[in-house]
Amino acid sequence: MDYLIDIxxxxxxxxxxxxxxxxxxxxxxxxxxxxxxxxxxxxxxVAEDAALEVIGKEANVLSEEAGxxxxxxxxxxVIDPIDGTRNAxxxxxxxxxxxxxxxxxxxxxxxxxxxxxxxxxxxxxxxxEGAYLNxxxxxxxxxxxxxxxxxxxxESGNEKTWKLxxxxxxxxxxxxxxxxCLVACGAAHAYFMPQESLRTTDFAAGCLIVREAGGEVxxxxxxxxxxxxDLKVRSSVLAVASRKIAEALL
Amino acid sequence: MDYLIDIxxxxxxxxxxxxxxxxxxxxxxxxxxxxxxxxxxxxxxVAEDAALEVIGKEANVLSEEAGxxxxxxxxxxVIDPIDGTRNAxxxxxxxxxxxxxxxxxxxxxxxxxxxxxxxxxxxxxxxxEGAYLNxxxxxxxxxxxxxxxxxxxxESGNEKTWKLxxxxxxxxxxxxxxxxCLVACGAAHAYFMPQESLRTTDFAAGCLIVREAGGEVxxxxxxxxxxxxDLKVRSSVLAVASRKIAEALL
Numbered sequence: 001m002d003y004l005i006d007i008x009x010x011x012x013x014x015x016x017x018x019x020x021x022x023x024x025x026x027x028x029x030x031x032x033x034x035x036x037x038x039x040x041x042x043x044x045x046v047a048e049d050a051a052l053e054v055i056g057k058e059a060n061v062l063s064e065e066a067g068x069x070x071x072x073x074x075x076x077x078v079i080d081p082i083d084g085t086r087n088a089x090x091x092x093x094x095x096x097x098x099x100x101x102x103x104x105x106x107x108x109x110x111x112x113x114x115x116x117x118x119x120x121x122x123x124x125x126x127x128x129e130g131a132y133l134n135x136x137x138x139x140x141x142x143x144x145x146x147x148x149x150x151x152x153x154x155e156s157g158n159e160k161t162w163k164l165x166x167x168x169x170x171x172x173x174x175x176x177x178x179x180x181c182l183v184a185c186g187a188a189h190a191y192f193m194p195q196e197s198l199r200t201t202d203f204a205a206g207c208l209i210v211r212e213a214g215g216e217v218x219x220x221x222x223x224x225x226x227x228x229x230d231l232k233v234r235s236s237v238l239a240v241a242s243r244k245i246a247e248a249l250l
Numbered sequence: 251m252d253y254l255i256d257i258x259x260x261x262x263x264x265x266x267x268x269x270x271x272x273x274x275x276x277x278x279x280x281x282x283x284x285x286x287x288x289x290x291x292x293x294x295x296v297a298e299d300a301a302l303e304v305i306g307k308e309a310n311v312l313s314e315e316a317g318x319x320x321x322x323x324x325x326x327x328v329i330d331p332i333d334g335t336r337n338a339x340x341x342x343x344x345x346x347x348x349x350x351x352x353x354x355x356x357x358x359x360x361x362x363x364x365x366x367x368x369x370x371x372x373x374x375x376x377x378x379e380g381a382y383l384n385x386x387x388x389x390x391x392x393x394x395x396x397x398x399x400x401x402x403x404x405e406s407g408n409e410k411t412w413k414l415x416x417x418x419x420x421x422x423x424x425x426x427x428x429x430x431c432l433v434a435c436g437a438a439h440a441y442f443m444p445q446e447s448l449r450t451t452d453f454a455a456g457c458l459i460v461r462e463a464g465g466e467v468x469x470x471x472x473x474x475x476x477x478x479x480d481l482k483v484r485s486s487v488l489a490v491a492s493r494k495i496a497e498a499l500l
Contacts, residue, residue: 148336167404188342
């Protein structure tokens with residue numbers, strides 16, 4: 001696993017380097033159709049190409065644009081080359097990279113890394129060894145004196161989240177993997193995407209990071225979140241500091 | 251004015267340097283009561299002290315914690331030493347510095363600078379000379395194909411914004427000055443804080459930057475935003491790419 005973790009870190013570096021070379025105004029140009037049926041933006045393409053080049057044949061890959069690449073290996077890199085593509089495309093400085101290493105499904109992920117590109121923050125977790133922000137151990141917040149919920153709104157929301165915005169401190173940052181990591185490091189108490197619209201590439205790394213930080217991740221039905229590595233499967237996501245917070249939101 | 255602009259840039263550097271010296275977990279410690287009656291957090295205090303030391307007696311100062319300091323000068327530095335204090339205190343990497351230089355009120359501001367500390371982005375405007383992001387000219391977005399509204403939610407929202415979250419792409423980043431600058435650079439189409447809760451320190455720089463980028467700034471009554479340099483005056487803020495966007499929100 002150490003060898004694969006080193007490759008994952010190299011992938012993060014390669015994506016960041018590739019993205020920094022692109023002028024911001026070109027981030028949002030549409031270049032092709034992705035495996036998921038939505039248009040691929042230039043920034044996604046640049047980022048994914050950089051990732052695939054580093055990984056080569058060392059592992060299988062599941063990525064938003066390229067789909068599943070079977071290299072006959074035991075482990076699969078589950079990648080969102082750009083988490084928060086819309087932010088990146090519009091110029092909102094809050095987007096990143098998400099990579100998980102596992103075998104078949106979210107529950108068997110052994111390593112996850114998420115990097116916030118504009119801020120430089122790196123969130124990481126190794127299964128059974130805790131979660132880290134920039135190398136320092138992190139834990140979810142047990143301080144409920146000033147609760148912050150991070151929500152997906154608009155068509156990604158539902159009646160529940162649309163009501164939550166009236167009475168709570170709300171953030172909506174627009175980058176799911178990083179938003180999950182904000183729960184892991186205690187910056188927020190929940191991240192909630194109530195619609196079944198996220199894929200394993202969006203949350204495989206975030207799930208491990210939240211859980212290793214002492215938090216919990218459910219779907220909108222309150223079930224422990226686990227999906228196979230399959231781009232066709234979409235899920236809701238509720239990452240929380242504690243079951244108590246989940247119950248307030250479900 | 252050039253001399254004062256140089257001082258403003260030095261203040262930004264000094265605040266950033268001071269903040270980077272503080273361990274993140276100490277950002278949110280309460281250290282005193284501010285001029286506005288809310289508790290001063292350690293990060294606010296550190297940032298404001300750094301600002302006051304650089305400015306000395308070169309200009310008058312209006313700042314959130316220290317209040318108004320009359321040094322008998324023609325110009326006043328209107329400062330929010332930390333824009334997005336709550337984000338900084340909780341560990342959400344989206345907060346910054348806001349400084350405006352003017353005489354008596356928002357409409358006579360001649361220079362504004364806002365820095366997003368985690369991302370390093372610097373937004374600036376000189377009256378009559380346009381707005382800039384990291385030295386490159388910026389303009390508001392005239393592309394209405396994928397509209398993004400940045401809203402203040404929770405108790406800072408109102409019936410209108412609480413409904414907007416159902417049908418639009420919404421961001422709620424939690425740092426007013428930077429959020430206004432995201433409208434200026436075309437990253438979003440509107441920033442709306444419908445409650446009369448912001449002070450001139452929060453938006454004096456952002457107003458100039460949005461207007462110099464071709465955008466417009468109103469209050470929630472649709473009036474052109476202008477308030478005197480006075481911490482007792484609170485206002486709603488609607489910064490938009492165009493009047494058309496304002497009308498959709500009012």
